[in-house]
Amino acid sequence: xxxxxxxxxxxxxxxxxxxxxxxxxxxxxxxxxxxxxxxxxxxxxxxxxxxxxxxxxxxxxxxxxxxxxxxxxxxxxxxxxxxxxxxxxxxxxxxxxxxxxxxxxxxxxxxxxxxxxxxxxxxxxxxxxxxxxxxxxxxxxxxxxxxxxxxxxxxxxxxxxxxxxxxxxxxxxxxxxxxxxxxxxxxxxxxxxxxxxxxxxxxxxxxxxxxxxxxxxxxxxxxxxxxxxxxxxxxxxxxxxxxxxxxxxxxxxxxxxxxxxxxxxxxxxxxxxxxxxxxxxxxxxxxxxxxxxxxxxxxxxxxxxxxxxxxxxxxxxxxxxxxxxxxxxxxxxxxxxxxxxxxxxxxxxxxxxxxxxxxxxxxxxxxxxxxxxxxxxxxxxxxxxxxxxxxxxxxxxxxxxxxxxxxxxxxxxxxxxxxxxxxxxxxxxxxxxxxxxxxxxxxxxxxxxxxxxxxxxxxxxxxxxxxxxxxxxxxxxxxxxxxxxxxxxxxxxxxxxxxxxxxxxxxxxx
Amino acid sequence: xxxxxxxxxxxxxxxxxxxxxxxxxxxxxxxxxxxxxxxxxxxxxxxxxxxxxxxxxxxxxxxxxxxxxxxxxxxxxxxxxxxxx
Numbered sequence: 001x002x003x004x005x006x007x008x009x010x011x012x013x014x015x016x017x018x019x020x021x022x023x024x025x026x027x028x029x030x031x032x033x034x035x036x037x038x039x040x041x042x043x044x045x046x047x048x049x050x051x052x053x054x055x056x057x058x059x060x061x062x063x064x065x066x067x068x069x070x071x072x073x074x075x076x077x078x079x080x081x082x083x084x085x086x087x088x089x090x091x092x093x094x095x096x097x098x099x100x101x102x103x104x105x106x107x108x109x110x111x112x113x114x115x116x117x118x119x120x121x122x123x124x125x126x127x128x129x130x131x132x133x134x135x136x137x138x139x140x141x142x143x144x145x146x147x148x149x150x151x152x153x154x155x156x157x158x159x160x161x162x163x164x165x166x167x168x169x170x171x172x173x174x175x176x177x178x179x180x181x182x183x184x185x186x187x188x189x190x191x192x193x194x195x196x197x198x199x200x201x202x203x204x205x206x207x208x209x210x211x212x213x214x215x216x217x218x219x220x221x222x223x224x225x226x227x228x229x230x231x232x233x234x235x236x237x238x239x240x241x242x243x244x245x246x247x248x249x250x251x252x253x254x255x256x257x258x259x260x261x262x263x264x265x266x267x268x269x270x271x272x273x274x275x276x277x278x279x280x281x282x283x284x285x286x287x288x289x290x291x292x293x294x295x296x297x298x299x300x301x302x303x304x305x306x307x308x309x310x311x312x313x314x315x316x317x318x319x320x321x322x323x324x325x326x327x328x329x330x331x332x333x334x335x336x337x338x339x340x341x342x343x344x345x346x347x348x349x350x351x352x353x354x355x356x357x358x359x360x361x362x363x364x365x366x367x368x369x370x371x372x373x374x375x376x377x378x379x380x381x382x383x384x385x386x387x388x389x390x391x392x393x394x395x396x397x398x399x400x401x402x403x404x405x406x407x408x409x410x411x412x413x414x415x416x417x418x419x420x421x422x423x424x425x426x427x428x429x430x431x432x433x434x435x436x437x438x439x440x441x442x443x444x445x446x447x448x449x450x451x452x453x454x455x456x457x458x459x460x461x462x463x464x465x466x467x468x469x470x471x472x473x474x475x476x477x478x479x480x481x482x483x484x485x486x487x488x489x490x491x492x493x494x495x496x497x498x499x500x501x502x503x504x505x506x507x508x509x510x
Numbered sequence: 511x512x513x514x515x516x517x518x519x520x521x522x523x524x525x526x527x528x529x530x531x532x533x534x535x536x537x538x539x540x541x542x543x544x545x546x547x548x549x550x551x552x553x554x555x556x557x558x559x560x561x562x563x564x565x566x567x568x569x570x571x572x573x574x575x576x577x578x579x580x581x582x583x584x585x586x587x588x589x590x591x592x593x594x595x
Contacts, residue, residue, distance in 0.1 A: 059545075084548065107545060238542055240549045243573050266549065272570035417549065449550065480548055 003167050003186045003224070004072040006193070007033050010230040014204060019227065021252055022061045022235040029230065032066060037152035039070025042126060042142060043101055050075065050159065051166065053097045055122075056215070057081040057090070057112075058105035061235040063128065064214050065223060066148055067103040072186075075159040076101075078168040079181070080215030083108070084479040091115045094122060097169055097181055097375065101125070103144060163187040169375050170217050172315040173413060173422035181375030182217075182315045191368035192318035193224045195340045199323060200256075200283065200309065204230035207280075208256040209249050211239045211263060212418055218287050219418075221319035222258055239263065242271035253280040257306075260288035262417045264299060265448045273302050283326075287311040288415060289450065290324075290406060293333040312336035312406070316390055318369040321345060322404060335403040336396075343367035344389075347398055352388050357400065360407050363392040412503055414443035415450045419481045423503075426484065429477045430455055433470060435463045440493050440501045441484065444508050455484035456506050458492055511537070514584045521558055522580060526551060537580040552577065559583065565590040 010019070011033035020027040027035075043054065054076045056067040064080070071078045079097045081090065083105075090111050094102070098121045104112060106128040116122075116139055123140065130143030167189055169181040196202075202225050210226075210233045212219035219237075226233050234252045236245055246267075249257065259267075264286060267273055284299065284306050291299075291310050299308060307326035313319045322345060324337030339345040347361030348354060355361035366389040373381035384391045393410040414421040423441035430439035438458040443451030455474075459465065467487035474483045494505040511519075515537055526546050527534055541547045547555065555577065556567055565587065567576075576586040 083545075240542065240547065240552050241572060241574050241577075243570060270553070270569060270572060272568075272572075275570065448553070480551070485550075 001186075001190060002072065002161060002163060003189055004036070004069050006224065006228040007036060007069045010227055014230045017204065017230060018232045020061050020065065020233050020235055021248075025062075027062050032062070033069070034151055035062065035066035035148045036069035036073055037156045038147045038150065039066055039103065039126070040073035040156045040158065041152055042147055043071065043074040043076060044156070044158075046101070046124060048074070048076065048100055050161075051077065052101070053077045053079050053099040053169065054101040054103065055079045055081050055094055055097065055099040056103045057083065057085070057108045058103065058128070059083045059107070059213075059237060060105050060128070061210075061214075061233070061237075062148065063103065063105055063144060065227070068214070068223070069227075071103075072167060073156055073158050075161050075165075077166045080168070080170065080220065082171070082215055082479065083213065084481050085111060086477060086479050087111055087115050088477060089479055091118055092178060093171055095120050096178075097171075104128070161186070163190065166372070168220070170215070170220065170315050172217075173420045173425070177422070177424055179422070179425075180377055180380060183372045183375050184318050185372055188318045188369050188371060189220075189224060191342055192221060192320055193228050195342045195369070196221060196225050196320055197229060198341050199325070200225070200285070202226065202229045202231055202256070206231040206256055206282075207252055207254045208233055208258065209245065209252075209254040210235045210258070211237060211245060212258060212260070213237050216418060217313070217315040217319040218258070218260070239266070242267050242273075246271060246273060246276050249278055249281070250276060254278070255280050255282045256285070257281065257283075258285040258287075260415075260418045260450070261286060261291070261295075262449045264291075264295065265450075268295075268298055268302070269448065276302075278303060278306070281306045283307045283309060285309045285311055287313060287320075288418075290334045290336055291329070293330075296329050296333070310336060312404075314365075314390075314392055316371045316384065316392070317343075317365055317367070318371070320369070321363075321365050321367075321392075324403070328403070332399075332401075332403045335399075335405050337404065338402055339365075339367075343369065345404065346388065347396060347404075348388060348391075352386070358397060360395050360397050362410065363394045363396050363404070363406075364389045365392060366390070412442070414441070414453055416443065416446075416452060416481065417449050421453065421482055426453065426455065426474070426478065426482055429474055430457060430470070430484075432477070433473045435459055435465045436470070437461075438493055438501075440503060440506055442503055442506045444486075452485040453482070454486045454488060454506075456488045456490055456493060458490055512584065514587060515580055517562070518580050518583050518587075521555075521562075522546070525554065535580070537584075539580075540574075540578050542574060542578055555583075559587060563587050563591065565594065 011029040015030035054071040126142040126144040163186040167186040171179040310324040312322040446452040494502040
């Protein structure tokens with residue numbers, strides 16, 4: 001069993017069932033599988049060597065999902081790229097992953113053209129509408145629209161791969177440097193998909209409202225579970241106008257909706273949700289944080305009849321590690337629940353010993369869903385993949401019934417909307433500004449986004465500058481979601497005796 | 511171009527299109543299609559419209575038909591001001 005078999009099986013079982021609804025269109029499983037075969041055949045003509053990587057940079061759900069399964073059918077490794085990008089981020093991810101091929105939406109062509117001369121490994125790019133030249137420098141261009149629109153020429157003969165082979169690299173922000181590629185095997189993603197299917201009871205009759213981007217692990221797990229079940233995805237990843245999402249939920253009679261805390265905060269506070277009803281909605285999932293009893297009550301009111309699942313996980317675990325079942329939401333408020341089927345979660349102290357009941361320890365995870373490591377980062381892999389399992393960096397305690405409660409994160413990762421943001425990359429960009437002497441970036445609690453980004457800076461002696469100039473500097477170099485919401489100019493940054501910046505002192509009390 | 515369109519245009523350029531050339535955006539260009547504004551950006555935009563034009567935007571008015579281009583915002587603000595007058 002390989003990951004692409006989910007699509008192949010669903011297209012055989014339900015060829016004319018709708019797989020995707022988006023932008024007023026629908027695509028059935030037969031068409032999606034055909035498009036994936038065409039992508040696979042395009043890649044295979046280059047006779048790539050085993051283990052090759054292919055980037056996907058598109059916000060079109062058909063291009064993304066056909067690209068995803070097509071790459072796997074060709075025996076490649078998927079690298080889903082963040083569509084909120086900058087030249088610098090894109091160049092970094094493509095070079096770091098060593099991607100040989102790229103599948104891209106037309107909107108992203110200007111980025112690709114600008115960085116093309118610097119790209120090290122990319123040989124060929126398939127882009128929508130054939131908006132690109134046939135050849136530019138050493139890169140060959142292909143018309144993605146034609147590839148997706150025409151039936152595949154004959155059967156795809158895939159190279160042999162086993163479930164221990166790498167299927168996907170998902171980039172995730174770290175606290176200490178640039179984003180790291182999480183390596184996931186077919187077996188990792190399959191184990192997680194099967195486990196999620198089991199506790200969410202997703203079937204072919206389900207329809208999910210998919211608002212989370214597929215290139216993050218949460219969105220990726222939504223794509224995989226629904227394709228595996230032969231269910232339908234109603235995709236609108238522009239969570240800009242929540243009322244549009246609500247209209248689509250009603251129009252398509254969705255049965256499930258998945259979000260992060262900010263998704264629900266925006267729906268409850270910035271939409272006309274009270275004017276809607278969702279009789280077919282049977283469940284909601286939230287990952288990213290536990291849910292407060294107040295929020296759970298409000299959601300219960302606007303989505304009566306829908307079960308609420310709180311989930312916990314990490315990209316390093318293919319997505320999911322624990323969940324709180326709907327029945328426990330009232331009695332175990334603030335909990336992330338227990339390990340999902342097939343996963344074991346331990347609470348360990350620094351020496352790797354189990355902590356006593358009720359004491360705080362780091363969550364260490366074991367299971368078939370755990371990554372094989374960080375791409376080309378052995379040292380960082382060794383820090384988290386240790387004999388005991390995956391050290392998550394999350395500190396938690398367990399109650400007498402075995403329910404877990406996250407106490408804090410060991411890391412400085414900022415969670416804003418659906419993004420995990422490492423402060424170091426932003427600090428590096430701030431430090432490139434000639435007026436800045438020192439910089440530290442922290443998250444401030446925010447009702448809608450979870451956290452907003454604050455850049456604390458100390459200016460060079462005698463320099464005066466408008467903070468808008470600093471934000472402008474960041475805008476030019478960082479994707480929009482990483483740009484600080486606020487810049488605070490300080491006389492100096494609080495430090496330890498050894499000169500390390502004390503970020504805890506910069507954070508605002510909640 | 512009306513004064514209203516000009517004011518909105520300046521805000522969009524200053525906050526979302528730093529240093530872009532003036533021809534980077536037509537007044538009828540969809541922000542969604544061009545990927546100009548994200549969900550945080552819309553909240554900033556709404557806050558700015560409410561403060562600048564002294565109007566209140568209701569939750570059910572947060573739709574692309576009112577906010578997705580310079581022209582649409584100008585029409586929407588014009589309508590709201592007319593209602594108040």
